[in-house]
Amino acid sequence: MTAKSEWDKAALALANANSKEINALFCGVSIDEFHMISHVKTTKEAWMILETTYEGTKKVKDIKLQMLTNQFEELKMSDDESFDSFYGKLNEIVIAKFNLGEKIEDAKVVRKILRSLPESYCEKVTAIEESKDLDEIKI
CATH class of the missing domain: 1.10.1200 (Non-ribosomal Peptide Synthetase Peptidyl Carrier Protein; Chain A)
Structure with missing residues (x-):
């Protein structure tokens, strides 16, 4: 295996984990909250939006x-x-x-x-x- 294929496997694993996490977030929020976070690509971005909305800065x-x-x-x-x-x-x-x-x-x-x-x-x-x-x- 080359370093590139290992990196690809690692990147794929991270992308898979992010997809599962963001899906869990989408399933756990109301429709209004979903509209606030539906455009983001990462779980961290979605979490930061929700955190700022409900806890503030x-x-x-x-x-x-x-x-x-x-x-x-x-x-x-x-x-x-x-x-x-x-x-x-x-x-x-x-x-x-x-x-x-x-x-x-x-x-x-x-x-x-x-x-x-x-x-x-x-x-x-x-x-x-x-x-x-x-x-x-x-x-």
């Missing part, structure tokens, strides 16, 4: 993360709010940050929950803090 992503961090820090449970409603809001922020690549540790979320509860939960918060290791407790 690094600058946009950083701004979104900063906004979510502010929302996380400012979130408090009101006296007339149910715990489920409050936890739902908090969980939405945690998931949104995770989807943008920033994981919030369980211990930080637990501490946030305990800090954010209204005065009527004071005794329960104290009991939890004294009886549990907040670094080990699960949400």
